[in-house]
Structures are given as structure tokens and as C-alpha cells.
Amino acid sequence: xxxxxxxxxxxxxxxxxxxxxxxxxxxxxxxAGGPVFSLVIPPPNVTGSLHIGHMxxxxxxxxxxxxxxxxxxxxxxxxxxxxxxxxxxxxxxxQLAEKGINYRDLGRDEFEKRxxxxxxxxxxxxxxxxxxxxASCDWSRERFTLDPGLSRAVREVFVRxxxxxxxxxxxxxxxxxxxxxxxxxDLEVAHSDVQGHLWHxxxxxxGQPGRFVTVATTRPETMLGxxxxxxxxxxxxxxxxxxxxxxxxxxxxxxxxxLDDLADPEFGTGVVKxxxxxDPNDFEAGRRHNLPKIQVINDRGIMxxxxxxxxxxxxxxxxxxxxADLETRGNxxxxxxxxxSIGTCQRCKTVVEPLVSTQWFVKTKPLAEKAIAAxxxxxxxxxxxxxxxxxxxxxxxxxxxxxxxxxxxxxxxPAWHCGECRDIIxxxxxxxxxxxxxxxxxxxxxxxxDTWFSSGLWPFSTLGWPDQTEDLATYYPTSLLITGFDILFxxxxxxxxxxxxxxGDVPFRTxxxxxxxxxxxxxxxSKTRGNVIDPLVVTEKYGTDAVRMALLQGAxxxxxxxxxxxxxxxxxxxxxxxxxxxxFLFLNMERSAVEPSVPESLEQFLPHAEIDTLEVPIExxxxxxxxxxxxxxxxxxxxxxxxxxxxxxxxxxxxxEFCDWYLELKKLKFREDSGCTPGWHNVLAxxxxxxxxxxxxxxxxxxxLWQRLATDRATRPxxxxxxxxxxxxxELTDYEAEHEIELLQEIVTLAxxxxxxxxxxxxxxxxxxxxxxxxxxxxxxxxxxxxxxxANVKLEFRAEAAPKSDVMRSTARFDxxxxxxAAQMDAxxxxxxxxxxxxxxxxxxxxxxxxxxxxxAKAPAPVVEGMRRKLDDYQAQMRKYx
RNA sequence: GGGCGCGUAGCUCAGUUGGUUAGAGCGCCUGCUUCACACGCAGGAGGUCACAGGUUCGAGUCCUGUCGCGCCCACCA
Numbered sequence: 001x002x003x004x005x006x007x008x009x010x011x012x013x014x015x016x017x018x019x020x021x022x023x024x025x026x027x028x029x030x031x032a033g034g035p036v037f038s039l040v041i042p043p044p045n046v047t048g049s050l051h052i053g054h055m056x057x058x059x060x061x062x063x064x065x066x067x068x069x070x071x072x073x074x075x076x077x078x079x080x081x082x083x084x085x086x087x088x089x090x091x092x093x094x095q096l097a098e099k100g101i102n103y104r105d106l107g108r109d110e111f112e113k114r115x116x117x118x119x120x121x122x123x124x125x126x127x128x129x130x131x132x133x134x135a136s137c138d139w140s141r142e143r144f145t146l147d148p149g150l151s152r153a154v155r156e157v158f159v160r161x162x163x164x165x166x167x168x169x170x171x172x173x174x175x176x177x178x179x180x181x182x183x184x185x186d187l188e189v190a191h192s193d194v195q196g197h198l199w200h201x202x203x204x205x206x207g208q209p210g211r212f213v214t215v216a217t218t219r220p221e222t223m224l225g226x227x228x229x230x231x232x233x234x235x236x237x238x239x240x241x242x243x244x245x246x247x248x249x250x251x252x253x254x255x256x257x258x259l260d261d262l263a264d265p266e267f268g269t270g271v272v273k274x275x276x277x278x279d280p281n282d283f284e285a286g287r288r289h290n291l292p293k294i295q296v297i298n299d300r301g302i303m304x305x306x307x308x309x310x311x312x313x314x315x316x317x318x319x320x321x322x323x324a325d326l327e328t329r330g331n332x333x334x335x336x337x338x339x340x341s342i343g344t345c346q347r348c349k350t351v352v353e354p355l356v357s358t359q360w361f362v363k364t365k366p367l368a369e370k371a372i373a374a375x376x377x378x379x380x381x382x383x384x385x386x387x388x389x390x391x392x393x394x395x396x397x398x399x400x401x402x403x404x405x406x407x408x409x410x411x412x413x414p415a416w417h418c419g420e421c422r423d424i425i426x427x428x429x430x431x432x433x434x435x436x437x438x439x440x441x442x443x444x445x446x447x448x449x450d451t452w453f454s455s456g457l458w459p460f461s462t463l464g465w466p467d468q469t470e471d472l473a474t475y476y477p478t479s480l481l482i483t484g485f486d487i488l489f490x491x492x493x494x495x496x497x498x499x500x501x502x503x504g505d506v507p508f509r510t511x512x513x514x515x516x517x518x519x520x521x522x523x524x525x526s527k528t529r530g531n532v533i534d535p536l537v538v539t540e541k542y543g544t545d546a547v548r549m550a551l552l553q554g555a556x557x558x559x560x561x562x563x564x565x566x567x568x569x570x571x572x573x574x575x576x577x578x579x580x581x582x583x584f585l586f587l588n589m590e591r592s593a594v595e596p597s598v599p600e601s602l603e604q605f606l607p608h609a610e611i612d613t614l615e616v617p618i619e620x621x622x623x624x625x626x627x628x629x630x631x632x633x634x635x636x637x638x639x640x641x642x643x644x645x646x647x648x649x650x651x652x653x654x655x656x657e658f659c660d661w662y663l664e665l666k667k668l669k670f671r672e673d674s675g676c677t678p679g680w681h682n683v684l685a686x687x688x689x690x691x692x693x694x695x696x697x698x699x700x701x702x703x704x705l706w707q708r709l710a711t712d713r714a715t716r717p718x719x720x721x722x723x724x725x726x727x728x729x730x731e732l733t734d735y736e737a738e739h740e741i742e743l744l745q746e747i748v749t750l751a752x753x754x755x756x757x758x759x760x761x762x763x764x765x766x767x768x769x770x771x772x773x774x775x776x777x778x779x780x781x782x783x784x785x786x787x788x789x790x791a792n793v794k795l796e797f798r799a800e801a802a803p804k805s806d807v808m809r810s811t812a813r814f815d816x817x818x819x820x821x822a823a824q825m826d827a828x829x830x831x832x833x834x835x836x837x838x839x840x841x842x843x844x845x846x847x848x849x850x851x852x853x854x855x856x857a858k859a860p861a862p863v864v865e866g867m868r869r870k871l872d873d874y875q876a877q878m879r880k881y882x
Numbered sequence: 883g884g885g886c887g888c889g890u891a892g893c894u895c896a897g898u899u900g901g902u903u904a905g906a907g908c909g910c911c912u913g914c915u916u917c918a919c920a921c922g923c924a925g926g927a928g929g930u931c932a933c934a935g936g937u938u939c940g941a942g943u944c945c946u947g948u949c950g951c952g953c954c955c956a957c958c959a
Contacts, residue, residue, distance in 0.1 A: 005919070173957090191956080198959080216959055230959095264958070272959050280957045341956090354957085386886070393885060393955070485954085553907075554895075558887080560953095562894060566908050573921040584918030644896070648906065663918080749925090756925040762914060792916095842903060849902085855939040863901050863940095870902055 003586055007572075007579035009543025013700040090409060092118050097348075103408065104181060111408065153461030154454045155414040155428050157502060162426045166363045167403075169415075169424070173283040174359050174402050175343060178301030178315075179350035182406040183359050185450060186399060187489055189343040189352050196342075200269070200334035201326060203229060203246040206254060213238070213246060213257070214333060216268035218340050219278075220326070221319040224251055224307045225296035228274040230285060233259040235270050249331045250322065251308055258289050277356050293356055301353060315353070360404040360413060360447065367497040368398045374496060374506050383512045383641050384558040387485065394489050403450045410448030417443050456494035459507035481508040488513070512641050515560035538568060545698035546571035552647040552697055574651060575701050578694075581659050582705045585687060588670045594680045598688045598709050598716065603724050606731065608681045619665040620682040621737035626657050627686055631693055632728035638696075650694050658690060661745065668789055684709065693726045743776055743813065744783045750809050750816050751791035757831050758824040767794045768818035771802035776813040793818065802880065809835075810880040812873040836881050839874055846871040 092115045093103040103111050161167045174183040199220050202212040213229060229246050231238040238257075245254050262285045263272045276286025277293040286293060296307040303310045303318045310318045326332040343352040372395045374380050375388060382388045404413060416425045418434040419441030425431050433440050454461070463472040477499070483492060492511060499507030539547050542565075549571035554561040589596055607620040630653040637646040666683060688709055695702040706720040717723050747770065755766060765788075770780055780787070781797045788794050802808055802815035809816050820828060846867055849855050856864060 003918090006921070007919095186957095218959065262959085268959065279959085281959080282957095284957085340959095390886070390954070397955080489955090556896065559895085564894065564908085567894075569921075570907055573919095576921045577919065580919035580922085582918080587918070640898080642898080645898090648896080651906085659919090660923090667918090752924060753926090756913070759913080762924070763916080838903080846902070849940080852939060858939050859901070867902055 198338035628732035
């Protein structure tokens, strides 16, 4: 069997587009703001989990459901067919935008044509992927190529919420993106602080020539739409102005002075301009006072005809002109620098314009109350628990959710407008006639739903709801949701609200929040920053397993994942280490004409006795005991979502126990001249078990090696993924063996240290003696050959006190003396001095504590006991050096 | 304006209920082309755990404050 010296992931690992699917354990997704990695590892013991990804270019596939069912995880991976369809159109729109074309300007037919064209030309990535993987997606259907099942669920939910009065439609102020030309929800507005100005403008008071009120504003262009000026009724300074009017500069319009709490006497001049059509606060004030709304900025951010001479100007250009004109007229009395927060569209970064328009809203309070209760009562728990607070904070302060979008993709709102009587019909299917006037002139609302509306239904809509399907009964509620905190509100909270509302039960029991992946500078990865680590590139370079391992190592709960190429490099080294360990085994098996094969039973084995000695070799007992302990700890770590700990444990076991010691010890027996039977059974059993333990962390490498081991496939699972995950077994714990090997390790390490310190040639064999007056002597004697090989030291074993010597090193159990040339003695002496110094410090510290009455009275017995033992050890060592 | 989190070795980070001498990877130093692996082996240096108080027999860990950094939420002109 030929195995290359260096592990080449490309040869064994499927391409990126598939590996997160086939492994089912990791995904890297491209999101609107730039690629964001998510780490997803369904623990082997999980009874069900839920994971959905929103992606533009790539989509989660329902074949993974099958895969996970096969694994027996009951893990549920939901298909993103809806979003695949939507994504296709978004991709095209984005490509158009890059060429400076707004998709709307093409007209609907032309846009649709382009979408189809792109699908054909681009090789139809999404569709191809989905078809290959057996996903169901009807591409000929509807304008938006949506999954029909999902659309049905969306309509059902919409209608039911509407009938309950939880969906309403009305004219309100919404966040409007002039570039996307749609309303967006509060959550989709990103706020950022910018350095702006506060402009003070004088409005002349009618009937009192020469008198003015001064208003302050950060957005002077909106003054063109002012329909009032507000003062606070309690503000004594302006008592004489009640009932008066002012003349709006530039527009020469008479507008009233109103009394409203909108004006804060403490702020600025205490007078505030009121623009009901362009500011949320002013909008409310306008309602209170029945003020007209004059829209001076349109849906594209261009000044309307109502803006008089400024009509047709871009809103920012209009601001400059307005200011210049005010300046000329002497109305601009003061300009001061001012820090303000502006809202931008999360998707396109355009400054959001508050506009009045008619939109659909979800009344969220009643839904949120139940979702809060579910977390308070512990039906849903967060890991780490601290996220609960963030969740509550948002839920308690939740505001109604604007769900309509004036986009061309998404689920269309199931509402029809009657052309005759203007009635609105909300229905599951398109009505033939208007129920009120009987007209057939019905037209469906052109708005589509916020994508998060349908996303919020996924835990049950993808399982066939509203039908009572078997899937629904089996998988709802799921046990675990794994996601990033960046979509806690967008998605997690909404799934909770809608799931409880429509299913009467929570959609998931546990929400595991992992960190976002950051680059070496702790920056969130984003395309604009240019710091994106492209999964395609790095998996090509280091291998999927290495990238995955690197992520695992950084996946401490509650912290972000810092992903660096250095870490991936070292993970690649680890993969190679395992590869080479197996290579070593295979080469030796070949030499001794052993067929590679895993032991007959994967779980019910114990280390076997060798035929010639009828004994189980001590190193076999030891490695099984260590493996067992590692399995126990890894299982516990995974259970508690402490993946970084699991990675650390696996790494240490494989590299520093299995390779550094176990294989080195076995090597002695593999040598042709050793005269030993290598005892392949135990070696292979240990290696095979260790591979299974490592499999969730490095699926491809372990699968590849496992397949090479499992030659008798008839009696094996077809994949290592289907083999049982190693569990703790009491009978494998062997303290005796662990103590014995520890002693061996201690002697070897000490001898190596002495050698290096004396600056001796590693190839030169040293001689020396081991002194001990306890059972360690016999134990060590049994390993004389191993010690000689591993430390290149030939020892004598003496049951007597060691002679005083500068080249002696002592432990509590034994003393080691090596024969060192006189020339190297100085280094040894200096070294010994340092060690004695450290020992003295430790003894002093322990003695101080152990003589402290308060400590002895209050500290728990095991702690005191441990310190006493340690002190005894130190003192015993010290006596030898004195 | 509210809320959350972080500051531990040169770098990136662990450190589960407070308990002996604070760990890992990378980097660094020394020596090794040892027949699985130089993506390797052996050994080593390096930390007053941001700062100041407090609680405690005992604090990286708990409390208070200060400084520095980050994130989320928020309709104040």
C-alpha cells in the first residue's frame, strides 16, 4: 500500500461546495455584508437540531436532512429553496448595480429575462447544486421561483395573523432606502455617528416685523416641507407667541406656531421646525395637530415639485442650495458643528430617508409576550446564558414590524385590491370577485414580504405545515439551534414568536450562539475591508479538515473566533502528523505481513494479551486507559458546547500521547531485530478508536484512514460517520498502567534534560544509574530497554541511596545520576542551583500556609492533604540535594 | 443615552463553580537530515494575569472604582 509522505487534502476531500454538506458539520456562508463563517457541529449525542443558512450564492440543501437522519442524529437541516430563488434575483440585481444599472429601470419583463439568462449562462449554480443533491425546487413556478410549499405556509400565516388583527396596514413613517426604493424595517437600518452641523435658521413672525424665532436643524432641506413650528407650552420665553404664525423662508408659506412637547425648552432655542412628511417625531406631532404633510423628497431621494425652485435636485444638493440661499437672505444665523447619528441601509449603505407611505405591519407585542415567557420559564435556554439578557432587552422594547417591501423578489403579500370599491381582500388564494362589490377588477398587492417573515416560519413551514405531516410530528420542536448572534433579533427572536404562535410550542429548546469569525486584527470579515478569508482558497491551501480544526480551536463559547492562517498551518501540520502516524503503522504492517483491519467489535473490546507472553503489554493498557479518559472528556466538552476544549484534548492525545509515546514504545517492538510480536490487534484497535473520536473534528482525513483500515467492510458501517462514537468505559481505566508509564516518561524526560543541559551529543550513548529504595526501582528496571532507546542512556538500577553529585536529579521516587564529562560540570552545577532555589521557594510557601491555623481550620481537607503530600515530596527531594 | 463584552507569555487565545509551581498554538533560542512525519524530533527561555482598592485562610477567577478597547440597542431638532 502506497501512502504519500505528505497529506494532500485535495486528493481526499471533496470540494468546498460539497464538504459542508457531506460532512454536515461546518458551513461557510456568503452573507449580504460579506462572508461570515458559522461553525456548526452537531454533537453526536444531540437528539435534534435545526440549522438554516441564508446565502446568496450557496444554499442549504435538504439532502442533508437525509444525511443526518442516516447518522441517527435526528439533526434537521432545512432547505433554503425559497431563498435560493430569491437569491438568484438578488445576485442579478447586484450584478446590474455593479454596472450602474438599477434593476427597476429595466422593467419587470426585462429583469426577469436577465434572471433567466443569468441562470443559463452562469451554469445555474444554485439549481444545479440543488438538483444534484436531490432538493425539490420548482423553477418554472411563479414569478419568484419559490418553493410552493413554503409559499403556502407564508400565505396561511399571513391570513391567520390578519384575521387575528395582528397584521394591519396603514400610512406611517417608515425607513425608506432611496437606492433600493423600498421600505425597510428598523432592524435593517444601521446607525452610525457622523460629524455634521446644526444650522440655526430664523423664521420671521407674521405681524411682528423684525421679530423672529430661531429653529435649529441638522437637515435644512426638509424645511421646505415644514408645516409648523413648535414651542413648548411651558416655555415662558415664547408665551406671547401662542396662536401666532411664522413665514417659512424660501417657500414664503405661512405656517402656524403650535404648542407641543416635541419642543424641548432645554435644547437649542427651544423652538423646533415641524416636517411631518420627513421625520418620525414630526410625523407624530403632525397627527396630534392635524398638520398637512408636504412631501418634498421622493422615493429616489429627489426633491419633488412641492419643493418649488428646488424640485428635481438631489436631496444633498438641495441642502447645499437651501443653505446658500438662506445665507444670502440672512436667515442663517449660526452654524455649529454637531455630532449626529444617521441611519443607513444595511444592504446598500445609502442614507435612509424617513418617508410617509402605506405599509403592512405586524403587531408584535402579543407575540413577544409569549416568546418572553418561553425563555423566562426555561423552555428555551441560551448558551452562553448571557445572551438571554440581550434577547429580553429587545423583546421588552419591541416595536411593530414593517413587513412589506417594495422589491421585486420575495413572497408577495396575499392581499388583493378591488379596483371598484377599493376594498382590500386578504386571502389564501386569489379571489375571483370582490366579496363586497362583486367586481372582477382585482389586483394583487405588489409588495412582497420581508425575507425574515418567511424565515421566521422555517421551523415548521419546511416540515409541511399547515398539514400535520409526519416530519412535523417528529421534528417539532427541535432541540438545538446553532447560530451567530448577528441574527439573534432578525431570525431567532422571530422564529420563537411565530413558532409559539402557530405551533403552540417553542421551535427549539436550546439556542447555541457562537462567535463570529474575525481576522487577525479582530475585525469582522467584510468585503469592504478586504480582510475576507475565502474558504475556497484556504481549504484548497490547507485542507478542509485543517480549516475546520482551526475554527474549532477558536470556538470558545462567548468569544469570537479569530481565524488566522498561522492556526490553519499548524492544524495542517496536525493532519499531516496523523497521516504519517498511519503511514508508519501501514508500513510496519506490510513488513510483518499483517492485513490492515479493524478489530471485530468496535465497542466491546479490551486490550488483548499477546500470544507469546499471555500478557497485555503495559503500553497497550496505558494507551487504552488514556484513550478512554480522553473519550470521556471529549464527550463532556462537546455536550457542553466547549468545542475548543474538545479540540485541545484530541490534539494532545493524538500528538503527545499516541505519537510521542505510544508509537515510540511500539517502535521498539516493530523493529525486525526486536524478537517481539508487535501485537497488532491492540495497536489497530487503539488507532481505530482514536480516529472515530477525532472524526467530528476532522471528517475527511479520518474517513480516508478508516476506510483503509476497514478492509472487511461487510461487517462494518459504510462510513466512519456511522460507526459508534467512543464512550467512556469504566473497565478500560487502568491506573496501574498509567502510573507505570508515567514513571517511564519521568525517567526518560529527566535523562534527556540532563543530556541537553550538559550540551552532550544526542547520538552519544550515556551511562548512569537510577537509585531508588522503593518499588519504582523494579518498575523502571522492566523498562530498561525502552529507556535506553528513548533517552539513549544505559542505566544501572541500584536499591540504595544515591551518592551526592552535581549531576544528580531527584524526584520523590528516584534519583538519576548520569556520567557527565568534567568539562560539562559547570553548566550542570548552575542548573542544579536554580532548581534548588525553586524548590526552596516552593517549600517555604507551602510551610507558611500549612502552619497557618486559620488556613488549616477553613480550607477543605483534600486541599490541605494535597499540600501536605506535595510538601513531603519537595522536602524529600531537598534532603537529597543537601 | 441604555445594555453587553474584553484587557493573561513577543503574537492569537484558553483558563467550568476561588485552592498547590497560570496553559496551548504560533514565534523565539539550543541541538538533531534518528529508516512515519523538518507540516518533524528533543530540550529551553519568556507572564508582578490593565491599574487601584475590597471580600477571603487563599483571588487571573468574586465585589467596587479608574484607564484603554470592541460590540449591540436607542425617533430627540
